[in-house]
Amino acid sequence: AVMFGSIMCDNDFVPLDNYKGFNMGNANMPLQMSAMRESYAMFLASHPAFADRAKRVIEETPARLEWVFDENGATQQSPHYTGAAVNPLLNLVAMVQQQGSDPMQGSERASKFGEFYMNFLTPPEPRFKGGLYEGARAPVLFGDGGIDPSVLYGLHGTVLRKADAKMS
Numbered sequence: 659a660v661m662f663g664s665i666m667c668d669n670d671f672v673p674l675d676n677y678k679g680f681n682m683g684n685a686n687m688p689l690q691m692s693a694m695r696e697s698y699a700m701f702l703a704s705h706p707a708f709a710d711r712a713k714r715v716i717e718e719t720p721a722r723l724e725w726v727f728d729e730n731g732a733t734q735q736s737p738h739y740t741g742a743a744v745n746p747l748l749n750l751v752a753m754v755q756q757q758g759s760d761p762m763q764g765s766e767r768a769s770k771f772g773e774f775y776m777n778f779l780t781p782p783e784p785r786f787k788g789g790l791y792e793g794a795r796a797p798v799l800f801g802d803g804g805i806d807p808s809v810l811y812g813l814h815g816t817v818l819r820k821a822d823a824k825m826s
Contacts, residue, residue: 660705663698667711685734686743689726693746700753712757719754719761722747723768731770737778738803741810744771748810751817762821769822772814779811 665671673680674692682688696715703712726733726747733740751761762768778797785805786794794807819826 659698659702660707663702663708666695666698684739686739689743690746693722693750697746697750697753700750700757703757715750716754716757716759719751719759720765723751723761723765727765727767727771727774729767729770731767731772731774733771733774736801736803737775737797738799738801738806740775740797741808745810745813748813748817752813755817760820762818765821769818769825772818772822772825775810775814783807 669675672691672695674688674695696711696719699708699711699715702708726743733743735743754761775797779795780798781795782793783791783796783805786792786796786807791807796805796807797803799805815826
């Protein structure tokens with residue numbers, strides 16, 4: 659884990675801090691990659707090579723929530739790609755919460771995201787008939803996103819439970 663985390667945090671291998679001249683991809687990709695990188699710091703927070711980075715992640719995660727969600731709780735992506743941007747971030751929030759800090763406290767935007775994203779949920783999706791997801795609901799389709807159930811609802815509710823129990 660230390661070796662892989664070290665590679666993920668090395669800008670020569672994963673250029674997230676020195677990306678000039680590199681295409682960072684769609685809007686969700688840098689969010690996804692940086693949250694995954696920071697998850698290694700949180701997973702390895704007690705390791706000397708990651709302790710300082712983990713402290714920075716704990717300090718910076720509340721600002722990240724405010725950046726990812728606008729004042730109405732909306733994201734930059736279609737409902738499908740919102741999962742790619744927000745799932746790693748909420749996993750990171752859960753890890754920060756395990757360290758005793760709660761970035762969801764005081765994040766009105768993160769609470770509003772719950773309402774925003776619930777409005778995209780379909781009735782039971784007929785295209786899932788007969789399969790593993792039969793009877794499941796899914797976010798509506800916009801743009802080039804695919805139809806798939808989302809774990810985002812449960813993950814968001816879990817990390818929001820102390821900050822906003824009603825929305826959770």
